[in-house]
Amino acid sequence: MEEANKLLPSENDRKTLDHGRGRKKRLQVNDDMDVGVGRSSKQKVAQSQPDSEEEAAACEMLDRLMLNNEPSHASMQQELLSFMELEKPRGRHAGARHTVDLHALLIRCAEAVATNDLQGAVDLLQRIRHHSSPTGDGTQRLAHCFTQGLEARLLGTGNQMYKSLLAKCGATTGTLRVYQMYMAACSILPVSYLLSNKITYNAIAGRKKLHIVHYGLGHGFHLPDLLRMLSSREGGPPEVRLTSIDNPLPGFHPGQLIEETGRRLSDCARQFRVPFKFHAIAAKLEAVCADDLDIDPDEVLVVVSHFCFKNLMDESVILDRPNPRDTVLNNITKMRPKVFIHDIANGSYSGAFFVPRFREALNHFAAVFDAMDTIMLQENQNRLLVEEWLAACAMNVIACEGVDRVSRPHNYKQWQVRSERAGLRQLPLNPDIVQTYKDKVKKEYRKHIVINEDQEWLLTGWKGRVISAFSTWTADDDTSGLRK
Secondary structure: OHHHHOOOOOHHHHHHOOOOOOOOEEEEEEOOOOEOOOOOHHHHHHHHOOOOHHHHHHHHHHHHHHHOOOOOHHHHHHHHHHHHOOOOOOOOOOOOOOOOOHHHHHHHHHHHHHOOOHHHHHHHHHHHHHHOOOOOOHHHHHHHHHHHHHHHHHHOOHHHHHHHHHHHOOOHHHHHHHHHHHHHHOOHHHHHHHHHHHHHHHHOOOOOEEEEEEEOOOOOOOHHHHHHHHHOOOOOOOEEEEEEEEOOOOOOOOOHHHHHHHHHHHHHHHHHOOOEEEEEEEOOHHHOOHHHHOOOOOOEEEEEEEOOHHHOOOOOOOOOOOOHHHHHHHHHHHHOOOEEEEEEEOOOOOOOOHHHHHHHHHHHHHHHHHHHHHHOOOOOHHHHHHHHHHHHHHHHHHHOOHHHOOOOOOOHHHHHHHHHHOOEEEOOOOHHHHHHHHHHHHHHOOOOEEEEEEOOEEEEEEOOEEEEEEEEEEEOOOOOOOOO
């Protein structure tokens, strides 16, 4: 317990936890660069003053990436590699041989925690700590990460620790580093973004107006590529309207992130001479319905979600009102999009019972940490930052319950059932494009990263375990037969 007490947040950490509740906010940005950021001038000051020189440098890097003449993922990756001074992996480091089975010890410890066997759990935690390390091989790092979660669960400080860990890697600099590592070492983001842009580009063929409704846009790293593609389209670029729907940030400026993203994308569209309007909504995803989006039948509507629906609540929490996952899918059906691009983090560790959820999470994160250990150097500082972000995700799954447990991924088969029940119809995969991206992954990424297909889902996995899944849908009565 003395070891566990060391994980309690300091007084300064507690002061940084902001439990403010944001309101729905909207922002309009057009190609004339008029930004409506609310009535408070304090918000504008907060937006214009970075917290540190490092944050200012990161924001400058974001501006350069968005305004690059050729903002392809290759050039973006090279910029980030230079900015972060990332050392290229030179092969896997041989970790120390384990004298114990850390996976088995972790599961035994979880079972002791679940049965309130305090002494047994503490004894097991001491053994695991002896064999784990935040700077060891993949298995040792995984054990260190999961030990933190188990200790926080014992102490009842899971939500505090989760928010504290999340705050450490939530700054612009941390986001850039995490994104850079995924772009440099993993195929999941590059393939998903390239597919998404290609599908959107094909959807607007022969039309002059495009409306993209994007759930969880974040920094919008992938959209400059799409704007560049549209700018060189035969016959001229279409009019583009982008609506970003993001959960509000805590504090006094819930829409700050998407406002900054809108400004950067508007600058980018201006440079590419693409007519562009940006509309941001800072609200819970399930609270935004089709009537809030001013849908124009003359526009081609494309709805996009990259990995953000895993944070929607499910039936184990929502009892007295419609399930948010079903609500969002029903709202998308009512929008009548030409195509809905659904990209998910594939996982089955969202169950209500702790031990089965712990087992599933352990298997999932074991694959992720093994991939990190194969691809990246152990001493790489950016890898440690990525693992802090992974530790925050694991902390939430292990040590939080009820509404505090925000990470609730489903597997692709569960999402397929929900989507069909909501009135969406799955679109077929284009075999030529699928083969192109299989070849790309085989050529540019590690051999253990595998691309497969199942039930019209494009699956990305590591050594046989599915990490993410990609699919496209349309309204059930839409007979356009759009193919990727």
